[in-house]
Amino acid sequence: MPNQRVEEIFEGIRKNDRVLIGKGLSLIESSLDSDQEDARELLKKLIPHSGQSLRIGITGVPGSGKSTFIEAFGTALCNSGEKVAVLTIDPSSPVSKGSILGDKTRMDSLSKNKNAFIRPSPSGKMLGGISRNSRESIIILEAAGYSYVLVETVGVGQSEISVGGLVDIFLLILISGAGDELQGIKKGIMEMAQLILVNKADGKNKDAANKAKKSLENALSILYRNTPETKPAVLAVSSLEDSGMEGVRKKVEMIASELKNSGSFDENRKRQNSNWFDSEWKSQVDHFLEKIPLLKERKNQLTKDIKAGKIDPFSAADELSQEIRSRLLG
């Protein structure tokens, strides 16, 4: 018997109905058991219709103008006939569950574009949950017909590494500074990027930005002296003056087609899929283990004992995992 709600949302997503896309995205973020079951059913129906977009991760140090860039770049893509979805990943406050960035007021003009869809990350989720949701959100957005999915990450750190497992191309945004452009950027993030943009190349800052671009290119030549073919490209842009966006679009398309021709694009998606499988089955197993009444009881008792200082967490984990093990093997 087909599930009415799932059918409705599925049809709506396929027709690019914004309200139902939103419902689908909320469904996969929900932690209710019944919602989760529906979410799984929905995703299975959508997966065959997904995969055709170019998935671009966008990161940069705080203050580098990521959202202004996404607004300008996304608009440029829409103007050239693309349909653009934006996911923002903000592993936000674990205390107040709020985001300091105030997503609602950002990307104001892009959010009104009928060819664009912006989805802020669910607040209060830890990074693991966000990556999982983002992967599933991409499926929904692709099945809804978006040809570009831009995944924005906040800050420079672990979140980029996770997002690297979700996207085809990684784009790093820098700004010119006192010659220390590279300081705040971890080598790992640099290495993930296929394209580096020096933003805010406008007004008084234009010369500085171009200088920064040059020195960055020099640094990259040294860093990539043994593998020049993987060296990221560098462009100076101004999101504010909206200049360089056409260049970014062309460059991104070029990079995508090179990756596709060399087979790296496919290879990367296959690797991502296999990692997705790996984290997904583990998360499913953890989830159902917690629901087995006997184990749940045992776990709760051990947690009490830990809090009472009767057992250390390490020995308690041993006990519980041994119990699961013997049930499984015995």
Added chain:
Amino acid sequence: MPNQRVEEIFEGIRKNDRVLIGKGLSLIESSLDSDQEDARELLKKLIPHSGQSLRIGITGVPGSGKSTFIEAFGTALCNSGEKVAVLTIDPSSPVSKGSILGDKTRMDSLSKNKNAFIRPSPSGKMLGGISRNSRESIIILEAAGYSYVLVETVGVGQSEISVGGLVDIFLLILISGAGDELQGIKKGIMEMAQLILVNKADGKNKDAANKAKKSLENALSILYRNTPETKPAVLAVSSLEDSGMEGVRKKVEMIASELKNSGSFDENRKRQNSNWFDSEWKSQVDHFLEKIPLLKERKNQLTKDIKAGKIDPFSAADELSQEIRSRLLG
């Protein structure tokens, strides 16, 4: 029959033998099965001798002078008779497995102090592994007699949230800027801090740092208007001129004793232990599931099918977890 290697390392750690402390730390970082067994045995022996240090998380935006601060603060602690261990957490390059920061040349003078022990995070580990190792490293360092464990995190983001699960007190380092001190700092990180330091209050920058301190205090008064008792303290310091370190030490001790008196200190450790238990048993279960030959075979086959495009990762995860479930539930 007692395990000779474990006994030796255990005795060495208890005697504060630096070489054997290093061996213990390497043992818990090892991914070899035999090492992991020894590591578990070692940890179980050490846990009763752990827990007595003050665990301090230290974070700040790139360029805020974290390592210079730790060098100055750690030296001040050593001078007042404390034994100081430093763990750095750098979820480093997933590509080259290298760190751009060059830990070896940092904290040069502290690393030579006989009352200090500095341990950089294992390179090439993802954040999950690092947090797990860090928790266990703290056990070793406490059993070795260190009274302060400083856990340094790189960048402002997810790593802080994980480290928050390891420490008693969180310390955030900022520098004065163009009035935008708060911009790059996520609200969540701010809320985790009990003490905020405005660093580089030296030379020409002294006035700017003091102004930044004032404006930060104003902002915090508004942010914490409903819960003033949890408002973080703010101090201006200079790690370079080594000024203010005595003040930081006193403040930290005061905060710790307040937390202990109110019961929050114990509450926090209990919560951390219960979270530790929760992540530990799951990781143990994942680990042994991957070793069951039948499941391993099934998993490898599914991975192949995913790569060949025969099944999507989501359905594959479903299949595998169902198989585990039916084995477990009979």
